[in-house]
Amino acid sequence: MTEKDYYEILEVNKSASGEEIKRAFRKLAMQYHPDRNPGDKEAETKFKEINEAYEVLKDEQKRAAYDRYGHQAFANGGGGNPFGGGFNFEFGDVGGFADIFSSVFGDFMGGGRQRKPSYEMRGADVRYDLTISLEEAFSGLEKEITLDTTEVCEHCHGHGTADGNPAPACQHCQGTGKVRIQKGFFVMEQACPDCHGSGYLAKDKCPDCKGAGFIKSKKTLKVKIPAGIYDGSRIRVAGGGHAGVRGGENGDLYVFIEVKEHKLYERADNNLYAQVPVSMCCAALGGTVDIPGIDGGKIELKIPAGSQSEEIIKVKGQGFSILRSNSRGDLFVKLKVETPVNLSARQKELLEEFRSIAEDNCQPQEKSFFDKIKDLFAA
Numbered sequence: 408m409t410e411k412d413y414y415e416i417l418e419v420n421k422s423a424s425g426e427e428i429k430r431a432f433r434k435l436a437m438q439y440h441p442d443r444n445p446g447d448k449e450a451e452t453k454f455k456e457i458n459e460a461y462e463v464l465k466d467e468q469k470r471a472a473y474d475r476y477g478h479q480a481f482a483n484g485g486g487g488n489p490f491g492g493g494f495n496f497e498f499g500d501v502g503g504f505a506d507i508f509s510s511v512f513g514d515f516m517g518g519g520r521q522r523k524p525s526y527e528m529r530g531a532d533v534r535y536d537l538t539i540s541l542e543e544a545f546s547g548l549e550k551e552i553t554l555d556t557t558e559v560c561e562h563c564h565g566h567g568t569a570d571g572n573p574a575p576a577c578q579h580c581q582g583t584g585k586v587r588i589q590k591g592f593f594v595m596e597q598a599c600p601d602c603h604g605s606g607y608l609a610k611d612k613c614p615d616c617k618g619a620g621f622i623k624s625k626k627t628l629k630v631k632i633p634a635g636i637y638d639g640s641r642i643r644v645a646g647g648g649h650a651g652v653r654g655g656e657n658g659d660l661y662v663f664i665e666v667k668e669h670k671l672y673e674r675a676d677n678n679l680y681a682q683v684p685v686s687m688c689c690a691a692l693g694g695t696v697d698i699p700g701i702d703g704g705k706i707e708l709k710i711p712a713g714s715q716s717e718e719i720i721k722v723k724g725q726g727f728s729i730l731r732s733n734s735r736g737d738l739f740v741k742l743k744v745e746t747p748v749n750l751s752a753r754q755k756e757l758l759e760e761f762r763s764i765a766e767d768n769c770q771p772q773e774k775s776f777f778d779k780i781k782d783l784f785a786a
Contacts (some may be wrong), residue, residue, distance in 0.1 A: 410478055413460035421474070425465065455593060471701040485588030497615060524584040524606040526573065530557070530621075530649035530658035537662050539632065541669040545701050545728050550660070554628070557649045561692040563613035565652045567620040573653065574609040577602035607653070621653030630662050635677070635730035638666035672701060677736030678726045682743055683708065690714045698740070700725060715772075716744035730764040 414421050417431045420534035437443070437455045444450035463469045494700040498630070535554050568574050576582030580599035588595050598604035612618030628647055641663050648658025685696055693712030700706045706725055719741050726736030751774045767774045 408755040411456060413464055413473060416456050416460040417464065427469075428461070428464050432457060432465075437676040458593070463758075513631045524582075524604070526607060526653050527655035528605065528652045529655045530651040533648040533660045535660060535662045536665060537630070537632075538667060540667050541631065541672060541674065542701060542703070543633065544636050544638075544664075544666045547632055547636070547728070549629050549631050551627060551629050554626055554660070556624060556626045556647075558624045559650045559652070560613060560616035560620055560622050562615040563620065565650070565654060566609070567613050567618040567652065568609040569617060571609035571613075571615055574607040577606055577608040579608075580606065582606045607651075621650045628660070632664070633730060635728035635732070636664055636666075637730075638664065638674075640664045671699070674727050676727075677729045679736065679738045680741070680743045681738070684743045684745050685710055685714070686745055687747055690716075691743065701727065706738070710742070714742055714744070716742060718742050 411422060414423070417428060417435065419428055419431045423431070434453065439450045439453060439454040439457060441447075442453055444454075456673070462475050533556055534553060535552060537550060537552065539548070539550070547574050560567075563569070563571045566573050575583070577599055579601040580586050584599055584604040585596050588597060602608040609618050613620075616622050628644060630642060630644060632642070641661050644660040644662065646657040647660025651657050665673075671681050673681070679701060681698065683696060683698060685694075688694075689696070689710050691713065693714075694710050696708045696710060698706050698708055698774075706722060708720060708722070709718075719739050722738040722740065724735050725738035728735055747754070
């Protein structure tokens with residue numbers, strides 16, 4: 408028994424009403440429940456203290472004794488017990504610790520006591536990661552995949568029994584799937600060790616599946632990938648997961664899509680973006696540049712005369728497929744004007760000649776820039 412103040416443990420005042428104590432207990436019990444804090448010894452200790460405090464303070468007689476005598480009211484022997492030894496706590500019986508959650512949490516913690524599990528058991532879901540190209544995501548496709556899964560045992564029809572008939576209720580837990588174990592002050596409820604929580608146990612197990620009701624197998628399925636699918640999308644294939652047992656339905660298959668990076672294009676929503684280098688002459692005089700389209704065709708990109716680096720050209724309708732639509736987004740191409748390098752003597756001569764005859768209106772941005780900062784030069 409803890410020596411800590413029960414009111415401090417539940418974080419309430421000594422004048423708190425029974426309803427306030429109940430709400431405080433519920434809040435703290437949810438916070439420190441072992442299922443929410445697996446392996447946390449401090450949370451486990453706190454959880455025990457919370458239940459100990461609530462068991463006393465929820466009862467008017469016990470609370471009155473505690474308020475008057477403190478922890479001595481519940482000390483072993485009659486010396487500190489104002490009720491002469493007739494005031495006894497039985498945490499392991501009905502009304503004890505195991506019933507606290509049934510009365511306070513109700514359906515939140517699984518409903519009433521000793522609920523019998525369903526005989527049928529649904530199969531587990533399966534995840535499959537599929538990598539596709541940007542072109543495949545654009546056009547859509549049907550992909551054949553093979554995965555490790557389970558199927559119903561043909562010998563026992565999923566019952567796990569040697570004769571193929573439904574399994575009887577587990578005698579250890581009486582078909583509830585749970586057993587109670589008393590550990591000193593507390594009574595804990597856990598899955599039955601014989602039937603592992605299923606509530607049913609085959610006396611003579613199926614020789615093929617060893618009582619599991621299913622066997623390992625490989626399954627090949629065709630998955631339809633729609634055009635316009637996004638990276639990170641998930642496709643559900645109903646019934647494509649692990650086999651159900653004892654007549655339960657199969658789990659589902661979830662295919663997670665990963666779209667590989669593309670050499671040229673980046674996708675954003677339904678649009679495509681690309682950077683294309685163009686020569687200085689093409690940018691100055693205008694021209695065309697051919698680039699491959701995402702649909703496998705060729706796009707003739709028209710470069711207007713006088714184009715600058717970082718300018719963006721929009722090509723309408725040449726973007727990505729729009730999911731569940733026949734339309735497409737747009738393509739945006741950013742120009743990267745390249746300054747020529749490794750010039751021959753003749754090329755340098757021609758550029759020098761151009762520089763000598765070039766006028767200010769040929770490079771208006773340069774002229775504007777230096778006009779703005781000319782007063783910054785020292786006189």
